[in-house]
Amino acid sequence: MRIKRILAATAALTALVTTAACDGGKGNGHAAPAGANGTGAARPDTGPPSAGSLGEAQKYIQRHTSCEQLSTEPADERLPSDDPVKPGAWSVTERGVCSDRREKGEILVYRTADMKEFQAAYKKHVMDSIAGGKGDYGLFSRLFVGKDFAVVPSRTESAMALARSGLRILTCNPTFGVPKGYTKEPALVEHCGLSDFVNSEDGKGSVNHQSPEEEGRERGESARPKEGRKPEDSLGLAAAGSLAELRKLVHHELGCEQFSTDPETVSISSIDYLPAIEGDHKMWGVGERGMCGYPGGERRAHALSWLDKVDDMITFQTKAKAAQVKELRENGGRLKATRSMVLVGKNVAVETNDAASRHGLYQAQFLNLNCQEGFTAPEGYRFEKHWSTAAS
Structure with missing residues (x-):
C-alpha cells in the first residue's frame, strides 16, 4: 500500500469534480440530506x-x-x-x-x-x-x-x-x-x-451540495426546463473577459509559461496532443484562441493545451458534441487517447489531455463536456445538462 493511496488517493475525478453533459446523459442529481x-x-x-x-x-x-x-x-x-x-x-x-x-x-x-x-x-x-x-x-x-x-x-x-x-x-x-x-x-x-468534506474518487464520499439547481432555488429561480440549462445561466462557472485573463486564470493548472496566439503555432497538433477544435476556430464560436506548451522543434512537442475565449458557447458545444459523436462512432465507441478533452466555463474553454491539469481545472469551476450517450456523473459530483442547437 503506497502513501499516495493512504494520504491522497489520486483519481480521474476531484473534490468539486464538475461534469457537464451534452444531450443524452442523465444525471443523478438529488437533493442532499x-x-x-x-x-x-x-x-x-x-x-x-x-x-x-x-x-x-x-x-x-x-x-x-x-x-x-x-x-x-x-x-x-x-x-x-x-x-x-x-x-x-x-x-x-x-x-x-x-x-x-x-x-x-x-x-x-x-x-x-x-x-x-x-x-x-x-x-x-x-x-x-x-x-x-x-x-x-x-x-x-x-x-x-x-x-x-x-x-x-x-x-x-x-x-x-x-x-x-x-x-x-x-x-x-x-x-x-x-x-x-x-x-x-x-x-x-x-x-x-x-x-468535514470527504472527497473520494469512488463516489462514496460526501455529497456535493453546491449544485447549480440548489443555488438557483436559493436565489428564487424557477425550475429549469427539461431540455437543460443555457450555458450563460450556469452558476459559478469560470469566466474571463479576454484570452489574457483566461491564461492568468489557468496558469497554475497548466503551467502556461510558453504561450502563443500565432495562428500557425496554434494550429499545430502532434501524435501526442490532438486538439478538440479542428479547422477554423471562428466557426466554433471562438473569438480568441491560444496554445500553452512547446510545439516541437529540437524536442518533441510536449505539454500542449489550447485556450479558447468563447463568444458563442451554444455553437461551441454543438460543434464539440458533433466532433465527439463522430469520433466515437469511427473509433469503436472511444475517443482517441491523445485527443484533448474539452473543459468549459461560462465563456471560456480549455482543451487538454493531461489528467493532472483537468483535476486543477475542475477546482477552478470548469466542467468536462462529455457527449457520450448515457453518460452520468457519480453521486456527489456536479452534473449539468446543457442546451445545444443539436439537442432533441
Missing part, C-alpha cells in the same frame, strides 16, 4: 479532540468506526512500507495501525508533539508532490487531525464516519475548495484548510 455531512445526523463532537496516548486515540476512533488490534510494531505488515510519517519525522512521537474490520481496511494513527509542525510537514509533502508533476496530489486527502493526533483511514466509509467526529480533514492542495454546506476552518499553517 440535511446535515453538513450529508447523512442528516447532528455532529456529536465539537472542538479538536486530544489524546494522551495512542490507546486514547484508539478509543476515540472506536466511538465512530472500527479500530481493532492496535499495533506500534514497525514491522507490522499493515503499515505502508513507504510511509514517510515515522516517529521522529513530522513531529510524530508515536505511530500505530489498527484494523478496520467493519469496512475491511486499515487506519493509521499518529501522535504528535507539535501539531503545527506536523501540518507544515504535510503541506511540504503535498507541495513537493505537486512540483514533481502530481498536480492533483492531496485533493482526496483522508488525513484527519485533532489537537495532538492524526488519523488516516484507508476506506471511504470510515472517513465518512470520522467526518462526523471532532476531527477535521487537512487539505493543502491549493486548488481544493470546500463545497457549501460543509465546515471550512483555517489550518495551523497558511494556505491549508480543515473541513
Whole structure:
C-alpha cells in the first residue's frame, strides 16, 4: 500500500469534480440530506479532540468506526512500507495501525508533539508532490487531525464516519475548495484548510451540495426546463473577459509559461496532443484562441493545451458534441487517447489531455463536456445538462 493511496488517493475525478453533459446523459442529481455531512445526523463532537496516548486515540476512533488490534510494531505488515510519517519525522512521537474490520481496511494513527509542525510537514509533502508533476496530489486527502493526533483511514466509509467526529480533514492542495454546506476552518499553517468534506474518487464520499439547481432555488429561480440549462445561466462557472485573463486564470493548472496566439503555432497538433477544435476556430464560436506548451522543434512537442475565449458557447458545444459523436462512432465507441478533452466555463474553454491539469481545472469551476450517450456523473459530483442547437 503506497502513501499516495493512504494520504491522497489520486483519481480521474476531484473534490468539486464538475461534469457537464451534452444531450443524452442523465444525471443523478438529488437533493442532499440535511446535515453538513450529508447523512442528516447532528455532529456529536465539537472542538479538536486530544489524546494522551495512542490507546486514547484508539478509543476515540472506536466511538465512530472500527479500530481493532492496535499495533506500534514497525514491522507490522499493515503499515505502508513507504510511509514517510515515522516517529521522529513530522513531529510524530508515536505511530500505530489498527484494523478496520467493519469496512475491511486499515487506519493509521499518529501522535504528535507539535501539531503545527506536523501540518507544515504535510503541506511540504503535498507541495513537493505537486512540483514533481502530481498536480492533483492531496485533493482526496483522508488525513484527519485533532489537537495532538492524526488519523488516516484507508476506506471511504470510515472517513465518512470520522467526518462526523471532532476531527477535521487537512487539505493543502491549493486548488481544493470546500463545497457549501460543509465546515471550512483555517489550518495551523497558511494556505491549508480543515473541513468535514470527504472527497473520494469512488463516489462514496460526501455529497456535493453546491449544485447549480440548489443555488438557483436559493436565489428564487424557477425550475429549469427539461431540455437543460443555457450555458450563460450556469452558476459559478469560470469566466474571463479576454484570452489574457483566461491564461492568468489557468496558469497554475497548466503551467502556461510558453504561450502563443500565432495562428500557425496554434494550429499545430502532434501524435501526442490532438486538439478538440479542428479547422477554423471562428466557426466554433471562438473569438480568441491560444496554445500553452512547446510545439516541437529540437524536442518533441510536449505539454500542449489550447485556450479558447468563447463568444458563442451554444455553437461551441454543438460543434464539440458533433466532433465527439463522430469520433466515437469511427473509433469503436472511444475517443482517441491523445485527443484533448474539452473543459468549459461560462465563456471560456480549455482543451487538454493531461489528467493532472483537468483535476486543477475542475477546482477552478470548469466542467468536462462529455457527449457520450448515457453518460452520468457519480453521486456527489456536479452534473449539468446543457442546451445545444443539436439537442432533441
